Amino acid sequence: MRGTACPASARPGLFALVAALLLGLGGAGVARGLETDQFFAWGRHLEDMAEVLNARVNLELERLVAELNRDGRERRCENVRFRFFKRHRMLFFDGFETWSVNSPLVSRSPSGPEEMREFKRKYLYGGTSPLFDTGRWMPPSPTVEVNGVRLGTDKLTHLLGTAWYYHRWYRKARARGLTSAEAEDRAVRRGLQHEITILGRAVSGVLSLGDLEANYEGMWFYEHLCAGDDPVIVHDAGGWRLRRPFDLRDYVTPEWDESYHPNIYVRRKWKKVKRRMLGYCSMLEHPQVRATRQAYRERDRVTETEKLIDEMVVAGKLPDPSGFSIERVCREAPK
Amino acid sequence: MQAAFRSIPAGSPRLLAAAVLPCLWAGPLVAQEPPGRPEDSRPLVERVQADVDETSLRWLGIARVRYSIPLEFSAGGGAVLARMPASHDCSTFCEYRGFVAQLEPGTAGGQLGVGYARLIGTPTSRSFVLNNVYVGWSARAVLVRTWGDSDLDPARQTLAGFEGQFALPRISFNLGVLRRISSAHEDADRYVYTAGIGWGF
Numbered sequence: 221m222r223g224t225a226c227p228a229s230a231r232p233g234l235f236a237l238v239a240a241l242l243l244g245l246g247g248a249g250v251a252r253g254l255e256t257d258q259f260f261a262w263g264r265h266l267e268d269m270a271e272v273l274n275a276r277v278n279l280e281l282e283r284l285v286a287e288l289n290r291d292g293r294e295r296r297c298e299n300v301r302f303r304f305f306k307r308h309r310m311l312f313f314d315g316f317e318t319w320s321v322n323s324p325l326v327s328r329s330p331s332g333p334e335e336m337r338e339f340k341r342k343y344l345y346g347g348t349s350p351l352f353d354t355g356r357w358m359p360p361s362p363t364v365e366v367n368g369v370r371l372g373t374d375k376l377t378h379l380l381g382t383a384w385y386y387h388r389w390y391r392k393a394r395a396r397g398l399t400s401a402e403a404e405d406r407a408v409r410r411g412l413q414h415e416i417t418i419l420g421r422a423v424s425g426v427l428s429l430g431d432l433e434a435n436y437e438g439m440w441f442y443e444h445l446c447a448g449d450d451p452v453i454v455h456d457a458g459g460w461r462l463r464r465p466f467d468l469r470d471y472v473t474p475e476w477d478e479s480y481h482p483n484i485y486v487r488r489k490w491k492k493v494k495r496r497m498l499g500y501c502s503m504l505e506h507p508q509v510r511a512t513r514q515a516y517r518e519r520d521r522v523t524e525t526e527k528l529i530d531e532m533v534v535a536g537k538l539p540d541p542s543g544f545s546i547e548r549v550c551r552e553a554p555k
Numbered sequence: 556m557q558a559a560f561r562s563i564p565a566g567s568p569r570l571l572a573a574a575v576l577p578c579l580w581a582g583p584l585v586a587q588e589p590p591g592r593p594e595d596s597r598p599l600v601e602r603v604q605a606d607v608d609e610t611s612l613r614w615l616g617i618a619r620v621r622y623s624i625p626l627e628f629s630a631g632g633g634a635v636l637a638r639m640p641a642s643h644d645c646s647t648f649c650e651y652r653g654f655v656a657q658l659e660p661g662t663a664g665g666q667l668g669v670g671y672a673r674l675i676g677t678p679t680s681r682s683f684v685l686n687n688v689y690v691g692w693s694a695r696a697v698l699v700r701t702w703g704d705s706d707l708d709p710a711r712q713t714l715a716g717f718e719g720q721f722a723l724p725r726i727s728f729n730l731g732v733l734r735r736i737s738s739a740h741e742d743a744d745r746y747v748y749t750a751g752i753g754w755g756f
Binding site for chain 2: 234271272275276278279310311312313315318319321322323324325333336357358359362
């Protein structure tokens, strides 16, 4: 194929720019999920969606099994993991999340035109610039309730999408001879670095610890998808089959609720978020909010991600997340 | 279902017409019972399956402005015709996968493109035009006619080829290759590489 005299040579800059941007942005495969605001759901009734979301994921697993048996060739668990990941993945978004923000079967907040309008007014990140805050270039994820925990639907993207990359890092470390604990530590640290740099805190100004928790849990989902002592799907004489149903309740923890487990913000963003957060101080006494947070405290445990964050805080590499909590904001608020 | 969408039920005899003329055809809104209606007595698994599998065809208007080689400054309008779950209202965002067609006049040429698109976006609340593309790509077969001050030699020629597009919020890029199909002088180049940057889809 010959190059044309005029466009290809006269305007190499445009070609170079487009190619560089495509390569650069395409490389951002470990894309984070969307921003979410659990404060808005405070005091609002939400049905527990564990069964509904389980049914959706299990439907996809059954279809994966049927596809594997139709093909009749696939034997390697690693490839099965990738095929599951690929079935519902698109850059930035996950099919399960797209379904959960649209399905009439899913109870979520905000939902319906009136609540959507109210959300636009009260959105936690609504005070930032829609032009310069990259987090606002994407739609916010609504809140759903699973096993008593309120979480953004973006956590489905983290659990079943982004976590595939975590798992890949984990497997690579294992292949290099590291123990399970060492490989896990390697994956969690790398995930944190990604969240701090690529499309994370450095870009959007938010380091979501809830996202990291969901990524971590998802790493184990992928590990146990078709391997280990208790796999979800297995291959035996009859081919691939669903051995046990997926249950989201095995993975969700109170740390996924970003109104309970605070994000870490950069200063420029925090000033604007704090202003909006102050509006929720009076809601801390709401019966639903009190009951939920009490239940969270009873279930709370120190996670691997929290241990790493504590280590980073002690080393002075990250600010203490407790400084961004609603309790701290309300305590320090001018009377 | 959001009234904003023009939808065609699965298996409709209008399917063919809608696929051929997605930009012009506007079928009636079809009221479909959502699979999750309160009185639905089917087991949850069946309702979830129905919610995923009961689909309808919808079309969505698309628009873009860009600077590209060889059209230079151009504005395009067209449509995406996609099959998607019938119950989804897309008020937050939806995934659209399907046929795309777009007509795009520019200062140095015009382009007609048809192909396949996959994108995630939100339509405007009271219309059926996509106003936010969060991420998406398309692969199109394109027919280009250049005119005016085109940089090509000769300035007026007809080309056909392929274009790939990748879109993110606020920005979209495209790369492609065209082959001259009109007659020209002997030294004229036969192939033109295309590139562009702009807004929209």
